[in-house]
Amino acid sequence: MTVVSDLxxxxxxxxxxxxxxxxxxxxxxxxxxFDWLPDTPKAIEGLAGRWWADDQAHVTASGELTLAGEPVHGTVSASVPEAGSLSWLLYGDRLAELVLRGGRYAIRQRDPRxxxxxxxEGVPAYPIDDAWTVTGYFSPYSRTQRVEVSTARDDLRQHITTVGTVHVALGGTAYELVATAAADGRLNVAFHDKTNGEETAPWRTVTTGPVREDGSVVIDFNRTVNLPFAFTAYGTCPAPVPTNRLSLPVTAGEKKVR
Structure with missing residues (x-):
């Protein structure tokens, strides 16, 4: 009989x-x-209509696209905040998603097929090891900081909003990892480690437990995940800040998708 732990x-x-x-x-x-929108109307491969952007995104169509279930005849426009997205239009069952990245509008196409x-066939992962569940301590900044980072695209840099640092010891080395806010009082920590490129994606991220009153926070590296760019060539995921680099292999969490 195999005994399975709560973890x-x-x-x-x-x-x-x-x-x-x-x-x-x-x-x-x-x-x-993924297509950046031009400043003059042009076709996008895979979609109907003619698309362009200025301070908004625009498309002109003749009934081939639908918006909220209604055919688009003429021109419709939309906008989103930086780093945001909008499930905007359908072409059959192909979704034209509007995104704003680095101040530029783009259309990302999603196809159920x-x-x-x-x-x-699933996401491979390392065996679960409770040694990778550690406690760190969060030091919040007096005010949030915007930091420019590289991304999964060579033609894009983005700003992320950082909220503080997490102090954690791994493999006998102390690290100070820059964090961004997550839901429910948690933190996101994107990082590089020695498994990147061979066993894992170029970088991964982990969401901590809620920050406690004493500043302590549990980090379960078994729940380290791949960002979207690990699954698609069309991801725009921000990279970790350069200092979030661990000098050991984090043999926990999700592996590279083959």
């Missing part, structure tokens, strides 16, 4: 939910194209 059971439940979320009709596995989704 393992909780992880398997969490990981199954994550894989289901990836494999939805318009999840990260469905992305098939994408090859990445059809071929999806």
């Amino acid at each position: 393992e059971q909780d992880w398997h439940t969490w990981h199954a939910a994550r894989e289901r979320d990836l494999d939805t009709d318009y999840g990260w596995l469905s992305i098939v194209a 994408a090859a990445a989704r059809q071929n999806f």
Whole structure:
């Protein structure tokens, strides 16, 4: 009889939910194209209409596209905040998602029949090891800081809003990792480590537990995940700040998707 610990059971439940979320009709596995919008009307391969952008995004169509279930005849426009997105228009069941990245509008296409989704067999991960559940201490900044970082695209740099640093010891070395805010009082920590490129994606991220009153915070590296760019060539994911580089292999969490 195999005995499964609470840690393992909780992880398997969490990981199954994550894989289901990836494999939805318009999840990260469905992305098939990314196009910056030009400043004059032009066609986009894979979609109908003529598209362009200034301080908003625009498209002119003759009924081939639908907006909220109604055919588009003429020109419609939309905008989103920086780093935001809008599930804007449909071309059949292909979604034209509007995004704003680095001050530039782009259309990201999502297709429920994408090859990445059809071929999806789950996300490989390291064996669960409770030694990778550690406690750190959060030092908030007096005010948030905007930091420019590279991204998964060579033609894009973005700003992230950092909220403080997490002090944590790993492998006998003390680290001070820059964090961004997550929901419910938690923190996101994106990082590089020695597994990157071979066993894992070029970088990964982990969401901590809630910050406690004494500033302590639990980091379960078993729940380290790949960002969307690990699943699609069309991701725009911000890279970690340069200082978030661990000098040891983090053999926990999700591995590279083959």
